[in-house]
Amino acid sequence: xxxxxxxxxxxxxxxxxxxxxxxxxxxxxxxxxxxxxxxxxxxxxxxxxxxxxxxxxxxxxxxxxxxxxxxxxxxxxxxxxxxxxxxxxxxxxxxxxxxxxxxxxxxxxxxxxxxxxxxxxxxxxxxxxxxxxxxxxxxxxxxxxxxxxxxxxxxxxxxxxxxxxxxxxxxxxxxxxxxxxxxxxxxxxxxxxxxxxxxxxxxxxxxxxxxxxxxxxxxxxxxxxxxxxxxxxxxxxxxxxxxxxxxxxxxxxxxxxxxxxxxxxxxxxxxxxxxxxxxxxxxxxx
Amino acid sequence: xxxxxxxxxxxxxxxxxxxxxxxxxxxxxxxxxxxxxxxxxxxxxxxxxxxxxxxxxxxxxxxxxxxxxxxxxxxxxxxxxxxxxxxxxxxxxxxxxxxxxxxxxxxxxxxxxxxxxxxxxxxxxxxxxxxxxxxxxxxxxxxxxxxxxxxxxxxxxxxxxxxxxxxxxxxxxxxxxxxxxxxxxxxxxxxxxxxxxxxxxxxxxxxxxxxxxxxxxxxxxxxxxxxxxxxxxxxxxxx
Numbered sequence: 001x002x003x004x005x006x007x008x009x010x011x012x013x014x015x016x017x018x019x020x021x022x023x024x025x026x027x028x029x030x031x032x033x034x035x036x037x038x039x040x041x042x043x044x045x046x047x048x049x050x051x052x053x054x055x056x057x058x059x060x061x062x063x064x065x066x067x068x069x070x071x072x073x074x075x076x077x078x079x080x081x082x083x084x085x086x087x088x089x090x091x092x093x094x095x096x097x098x099x100x101x102x103x104x105x106x107x108x109x110x111x112x113x114x115x116x117x118x119x120x121x122x123x124x125x126x127x128x129x130x131x132x133x134x135x136x137x138x139x140x141x142x143x144x145x146x147x148x149x150x151x152x153x154x155x156x157x158x159x160x161x162x163x164x165x166x167x168x169x170x171x172x173x174x175x176x177x178x179x180x181x182x183x184x185x186x187x188x189x190x191x192x193x194x195x196x197x198x199x200x201x202x203x204x205x206x207x208x209x210x211x212x213x214x215x216x217x218x219x220x221x222x223x224x225x226x227x228x229x230x231x232x233x234x235x236x237x238x239x240x241x242x243x244x245x246x247x248x249x250x251x252x253x254x255x256x257x258x259x260x261x262x263x264x265x266x267x268x269x270x271x272x273x274x275x276x277x278x279x280x281x282x283x284x285x286x
Numbered sequence: 287x288x289x290x291x292x293x294x295x296x297x298x299x300x301x302x303x304x305x306x307x308x309x310x311x312x313x314x315x316x317x318x319x320x321x322x323x324x325x326x327x328x329x330x331x332x333x334x335x336x337x338x339x340x341x342x343x344x345x346x347x348x349x350x351x352x353x354x355x356x357x358x359x360x361x362x363x364x365x366x367x368x369x370x371x372x373x374x375x376x377x378x379x380x381x382x383x384x385x386x387x388x389x390x391x392x393x394x395x396x397x398x399x400x401x402x403x404x405x406x407x408x409x410x411x412x413x414x415x416x417x418x419x420x421x422x423x424x425x426x427x428x429x430x431x432x433x434x435x436x437x438x439x440x441x442x443x444x445x446x447x448x449x450x451x452x453x454x455x456x457x458x459x460x461x462x463x464x465x466x467x468x469x470x471x472x473x474x475x476x477x478x479x480x481x482x483x484x485x486x487x488x489x490x491x492x493x494x495x496x497x498x499x500x501x502x503x504x505x506x507x508x509x510x511x512x513x514x515x516x517x518x519x520x521x522x523x524x525x
Contacts, residue, residue, distance in 0.1 A: 008312045015500070015507045063505030064498065090337040091330075127341045132411050150345055150355075180498070190415035207497035211490050218451075219426030221419075228494075229501050254504055261500045 007268060014264035015257045024252035025259065027233035032217065036202045036224025036231075037238045040075050043174045043200065048165040050082045050144075053176035054188065055099070058091025061180030061206050066099065067232035067251045068204030069178045073103045073122070074246070075239060081174070082162040083122040084148070088131060088184045096124050096152070110245045119160040126152035131184070135191040139169045175199040178226075180206035185213075189221055204231065229255050295517050302514030305506050347375050427455055454483050 017023075043051070053072065057065035076083050077100075085096050104116035118124075125148050128134050141147035144166040145158040158164045166172070177188050185203065192199055204226035205213040216222040226232055233255035236248045307322040349355045350372040357365040381400065388397035429452060433444040460473055461480025 005313065011500070011503065012507065015504050016511065019504075019508055019511055060502075061498075063501040066505075090334050090341075093337065093341075127337055129338055129342050132415060133407075136411075152341065154345065154355075186415070186419060190418040191411075193418060207494040207501060208491075210494045211487065215423060219423040221422050221426075228497060229504070254508060257504045257507070258497070258500055261504065262497070265496065265500070 010264055010268070011261055014261045018257040018260045019253055022249075022253055023256050023260075024249055025256045027237055027252065027255050028230060030227060030231055030234040032225040032227060033231045033234040034238055036226060037075070037235060039200060039202055039224040040072070040079070040174065041242075043079070043081060045081050045173050048167065049171045049173050050084050050163065050166055051076055051174040051176065052084045052086060052172050054178065054184075055085060055087050055092045055095050056089040056177065056179035056181055056184045057095065058089060059094075060091075062095065064206045064228045064232075065178050065180055065204060066095065067229055067236075067248075067254065068226045069095065069099045070103055070248070070251070071226070071232050071235040071239060072176050072178065072202070072204065073100055074107065074248075075235075076174075076176075077103060077107055077116050077121055078239075078243060080121075082120070084125055084144075084157075084163065084166075084172075085122055086125040086148075087127045088129070088134075088187070089179070089181065090127050090129075093127060096126065100124070110247070119155075120162050123157055123160055123163050124152045125157065132187050132191045135187060139192060139194050139197070141169070143167055144169060144172065169194070169199075170197050172199060175201045176204070177201065178204040180209060182209055182212055185209070189216060202226075229258055295520060298513050298517040299521065302510055302517065305510060305514075309506075347379075351375055427452070458483055 045051075053069075053076070055065075055069055057069075073083065083100070085100065087093075087096055100118075100122045104118075104121060107116055108114060116122075130137075138144065138147055143158075145163050148157050151157050151160075175188070175192060177185060179185050185205070188201070192201070200223050201221065202224040203213055203216070203222050205228070207228040210227050213222065213225055213227075217225050226235055229251075233251055236246070236251050239246045239248075304322050304326070307318045308326075310316055311319045345355070350369065353368045355366070356368050359365070381403075384396045385400045386397070387393045387395075390396075429448040431445065431449050431452060433441040433448060435441050457476060457480045459480075461477050461484065463473065463477075
């Protein structure tokens with residue numbers, strides 16, 4: 001019992017020390033995140049065309065999904081691609097409100113004189129229940145903005161000029177999906193398509209769902225992937241390479257804290273195995 | 287500090303207390319942990335229906351039906367005309383309400399109509415979803431074992447990757463092939479090879495699960511060290 005508490009304490013110290021001291025190390029290069037960057041960078045939108053980004057996460061997976069949502073939105077905002085935010089998950093409400101606002105504020109601070117305002121850079125379509133039925137209806141709707149109707153504040157989405165003339169789903173040039181829930185991701189993969197339309201789909205997943213996400217990446221159903229915090233950290237680093245003013249030090253500190261915890265964990269596993277080996281040798285030799 | 291600032295301050299303070307109370311379970315089970323555990327379950331259970339009503343049922347279904355989305359301006363004009371066709375929503379709503387006859391012994395057959403309809407629709411959607419998800423994966427598994435570059439050179443890493451992929455796919459599929467007796471056959475001899483490959487997969491799942499849990503810890507420690515401690519300092523007039 002006492003030993004278990006010591007392990008908990010070691011893990012908390014391993015995480016807390018880098019964060020309290022503000023240590024940040026260069027994140028590991030992740031090819032999947034670079035691919036996702038290239039995909040987002042390659043998206044070309046005409047007036048009226050948009051990206052749809054789903055935030056299907058709540059407090060339970062916020063730790064990994066929030067940084068992913070931040071870097072994806074930052075990139076889309078920098079490229080001035082209008083974003084429709086949606087969610088199939090009720091508890092995403094806070095994230096839908098705060099993340100785009102925080103990213104816009106950060107960019108406006110970085111580039112005084114430029115604006116990223118609600119209704120122009122993004123619109124919050126809010127929580128949409130119905131899962132597969134809703135997505136099928138959305139994909140088959142003749143006009144996405146009319147189908148979505150009103151945003152969370154009660155205003156018709158079509159009243160915002162940037163989102164007034166979306167038209168059919170073919171005008172959705174990029175679909176981003178950030179989640180830790182495998183069920184809702186499957187729904188997007190299965191139903192956000194029709195005979196003559198396959199979206200350019202990028203995905204941010206939690207560490208737990210990385211092995212499953214790789215299946216979709218390998219088959220080409222996914223064009224880019226952010227793997228947990230590490231994926232977001234490398235994406236942030238790539239953003240910085242292209243936009244040197246970009247500064248998300250907090251994310252790098254978090255990634256360093258996570259790596260520190262991994263090191264302690266590996267150390268504990270090695271230590272446990274050495275102790276077990278020593279016991280086994282002692283019993284064997286009497 | 288404005289009322290929204292005060293509200294924000296107290297929500298951070300309560301959030302931090304909740305986090306510490308849940309973490310206190312690591313020392314031992316205690317009443318504070320129990321209290322916050324039940325609080326979280328209650329909030330999660332209540333939040334779901336409330337959000338469905340607030341964000342979907344009312345603005346999308348009920349408000350247009352009652353004309354509540356139409357604003358009348360002082361000059362007598364309307365923001366948009368009332369659409370009586372929205373009243374047709376009543377038909378599927380009443381049909382869905384038949385489900386509640388499941389509580390009636392005499393009229394339970396009415397609920398079965400709704401259940402049958404739901405099962406049929408779900409089945410059709412599942413088939414559609416299966417083809418939408420799995421077919422591209424099947425096609426994606428048809429990989430060349432010898433990969434050549436555009437210049438005609440042999441791509442050793444890509445080729446090796448594809449060979450490992452195809453071998454793993456075949457061996458794991460073979461492991462789960464139980465249709466006819468396989469003792470003594472090549473297929474039977476190859477079957478045990480699928481097991482260690484599955485173990486590698488489970489190891490990857492386990493490792494990534496641990497990583498995700500640690501990420502949660504990192505986020506909570508960050509919240510406590512940045513937001514909560516700042517809020518505590520403000521509360522005691524130190525910040």
